[in-house]
Amino acid sequence: MRAGSPRTLREMNDRAAIEALLRNGPLTRAELEAAIGLSKPATAQLLTRLEQENLVGKAGERAGGGRGPRAQLWAVNGGLAHVAAVDLTPQVADFVVADVAGAVLAEYRVQLPVAEDADVVGSFGQALRRVAKAAGLQLDDLANVVIGAQGAFDPRTGLLSSAPHIPGWLGFNVPKRLSDELGVTVKIENDVNLVAVEEMTVGNAQDVDDFVLVWLSEGVGGAVVIGRRLLRGATGGGGEIDWMRVPDAATVDTGDRWPQAGARFGNLVDSAAITRLAKAHGISADSGWDAVTQARRGAHQGFLDDLARRVASGVASLVAVADPQLILLCGETSRAGGDEFAAVVAEKLHELVLPRTPVGVASVQGNAVRAGALQSALATAREDVFGVVTPTLLGPRRSAGELAPSPTE
Structure with a gap:
């Protein structure tokens, strides 16, 4: 392996330092040294150089243990x-x-x-x-x-x-x-x-290369991530799982008459469809998430099993094609079901496909759409300003x- 030039190595070290500061927030010299694996003198020189270039600056002090001196903190120049x-x-x-x-x-x-x-x-x-x-x-x-x-x-x-x-x-x-x-x-x-971007950044998909996100709320949506990159498709339709045609695996008659080709996945598991399924199981609910909440409280396992069968029928097609490491459920209905419902979906899914793909619930809280948009905007700006590329x-x-x-x- 040929050694890189001093300039190339310096640039790599500079980017590594900036990435560590962006990822962890303000760090002391010793903490940065440990994060990027440089020696104490090399890290000190790096910080001096980045400060002269106005890329980083001093950001207060961190109290040491006991009566020791306070350690200088360094941070990226956010301005x-x-x-x-x-x-x-x-x-x-x-x-x-x-x-x-x-x-x-x-x-x-x-x-x-x-x-x-x-x-x-x-x-x-x-x-x-x-x-x-x-x-x-x-x-x-x-x-x-x-x-x-x-x-x-x-x-x-x-x-x-x-x-x-x-x-x-x-x-x-x-x-x-x-x-x-x-x-x-x-x-x-x-x-x-x-939402998938935010889940990759701070959620349950941080250490996953390939996963599928299934959004169950008023409507239905999805995101497919392969190799830490969103699958957008040629026309931007990648992940539009609500248009998949799947059979209705419910065991009760909801009064719906689906086409011979199968129902749209979105028409099977959107909020309106879930309330109709709940009604067929004797549950009166105002929304899909209300139905799931009531079912969990009242131990209506038949309804939860039927809903899980519907979800699994759609997810099975994705697993068969993409073979992801993880399925994450998100949206109001998924949050209402929690880990218990995710486990039922996994059980029904494993009856349909060979891979034992785990099924979990997305972990990000608050407005995950806005948070993901912010992460995306920051990634572009950081590439332009610092040369830090975030392929995720x-x-x-x-x-x-x-x-x-x-x-x-």
Whole structure:
């Protein structure tokens, strides 16, 4: 193996140090030394060099044990770049602005118009300016903005689809229009894909290369991760599991009459379908998660078994093709079922496929869509500022010239 040049090794060490500081937050010299495996003199020289380049700076002190001296803390210079992330739903748009180190500077929640004739771009820009101002910034101070939306995004055209709940955002090249009118780079991503990003970053998929995320809530969604990268597909439809055709494995008659080709997976396990299944089992519920909660409290195992059979029937197709290391259930219905329901799904799944793929529940709390959008925005900014590449969070970059024009442009 040929040794690298001094400059190459220095750059590698610098990136390793910055990655450690971004991952762990402020560290002492000794802690950084242990994290990146350099000697004490080499780490001291590295910190001096990065401080001179304004990439890192002193960040207070950490108290030592007993009466010993306090140790100097070092941190990445978060002010080198700023990003914004948004969870866009018909009910509320949830904004956050952070510096490149990940420190949250401002948050803002507002209901934006989403009707077909609404000025969605203007309203979005107004809200973004407000949260940027609250963070002490202008729009052009933002390195990039990532939006999470309930729908499929086609990177070739910039169009959203499968999003009838936000009709005002359909029919135009969303990232191009927003980027052009706001003067800041804007990207849009499927909301469940962003939940997968957050789960890879801080959740139960941190140490997993290949996994599938199944979102069970009012509607149904999914994300497929292969080799620590999101599978987006040629048209952005990767992971749209609600369109899979599967048989109804329930043991009771819910009154539904599915096509001969099978039911849409989304029509079997969305909230409305689960409440009908619950009713057939003698449970009156207002939502899918309410039905699951009642079933667990009342020991309605027949209902939980039938629901698990439906979920497993869809997941089995994914396991047969992708053979992932892990299936993670998320969304309100999955949270209501918890580990107990995940275990039942695993049992039914293992009756259908050979791999003994574990089934668990996603662990991220709070607004995982916004959190995943923030992680994605930070990954891009950190690559641009520090040269730190995070393949877990970055999909293939496409230049503006690679995007086909929108039908309305």
